[in-house]
Amino acid sequence: MEDVKTKDVDKFALFKKIQQNKALLFGKFSNTVTRGAKDAKWEEIRLELVAEGHPYFEDKTAKQIKDNLWTLSKSRTIAKVDQAKKTGSDGVTKFSDLDKLTLAILGVESPQVQGLNVPEAGADFDQSPSTSEKRQPSPWEIPKTPLAGNRKRKVISEDDPLDGEIKEQKLRKLRLENQLLELQIEEKHLDINKKRTDSPYYQ
DNA sequence: TGCTTCTCTGTAGAATCTTT
DNA sequence: AAAGATTCTACAGAGAAGCA
Numbered sequence: 001m002e003d004v005k006t007k008d009v010d011k012f013a014l015f016k017k018i019q020q021n022k023a024l025l026f027g028k029f030s031n032t033v034t035r036g037a038k039d040a041k042w043e044e045i046r047l048e049l050v051a052e053g054h055p056y057f058e059d060k061t062a063k064q065i066k067d068n069l070w071t072l073s074k075s076r077t078i079a080k081v082d083q084a085k086k087t088g089s090d091g092v093t094k095f096s097d098l099d100k101l102t103l104a105i106l107g108v109e110s111p112q113v114q115g116l117n118v119p120e121a122g123a124d125f126d127q128s129p130s131t132s133e134k135r136q137p138s139p140w141e142i143p144k145t146p147l148a149g150n151r152k153r154k155v156i157s158e159d160d161p162l163d164g165e166i167k168e169q170k171l172r173k174l175r176l177e178n179q180l181l182e183l184q185i186e187e188k189h190l191d192i193n194k195k196r197t198d199s200p201y202y203q
Numbered sequence: 204t205g206c207t208t209c210t211c212t213g214t215a216g217a218a219t220c221t222t223t
Numbered sequence: 224a225a226a227g228a229t230t231c232t233a234c235a236g237a238g239a240a241g242c243a
Contacts, residue, residue: 071230075230
C-alpha cells in the first residue's frame with residue numbers, strides 16, 4: 001500500500017473538486033445536467049488532479065473514482081457518523097478532515113445524510129438528486145445484517161413518530177455541523193488568499 | 204521483536220431506483 | 224419494461240497500533 005498520508009492528501013483534493021462541482025455531479029438531470037456531462041466532469045476532475053500533481057489518479061478511471069473512492073468513502077463516513085451516534089460517542093469520535101469534508105458535501109444535497117421521511121428534506125434546496133424521494137434507506141435505517149445471504153433491505157416503519165423525531169434531531173444537528181464546516185472551509189480559503197496577497201512573491 | 208487486534212481500502216455481488 | 228446506474232454490505236488483504 002502507498003503512504004496513507006499522501007493518499008489522504010490526494011483524496012482531500014478530489015473531494016474539494018467534488019464539492020466545487022457538486023451542482024453538476026449530483027444535480028437533477030436537465031438540458032445541461034446529463035449523464036454524459038456528469039461523466040465528462042468526473043473525467044475532467046481526474047485529469048485536473050493528475051495535472052495538479054496527484055499521480056494517484058493516473059491509473060484510475062473516472063468510474064473508479066466515482067464508485068470506489070467517492071461513493072465508498074461517503075457510505076463509510078455516514079456509517080461512521082451513525083456508529084458514533086449509536087454508541088453515544090458523538091463528541092469523542094474523531095473525524096478526519098476527509099470525513100468532515102465528505103459530510104460538508106453531503107450535508108447540502110444528500111438524502112443519505114438527511115435521512116428519509118423527513119418533511120423538510122429537500123425543501124430548502126433544489127439540488128437534491130431526483131433519486132431522493134424514493135431512494136433506498138440510508139445507513140441510519142439499515143441494521144447491519146450478519147450474513148451476506150440475507151441482504152434484503154429493511155425499511156423501518158414510517159409511522160413511528162419517535163423515530164421521526166430522532167431523525168429530525170439528527171438532521172438538525174448534522175445541518176448545523178455542516179454549516180460550521182462550510183464556514184471553516186470558507187475561512188481557510190480567505191486565509192490562503194490573504195497570505196497569497198500579502199506574499200512578496202505575489203506582488 | 205513478534206503477535207494480536209484494529210482500521211482502512213478495494214472488489215464483488217445484490218437490491219433498488221432512474222433513464223430511455 | 225428493460226437496461227443501466229446507484230447505493231449498500233460482506234469479505235479479504237494489508238498496514239498501523241498496541242502490548243508483552
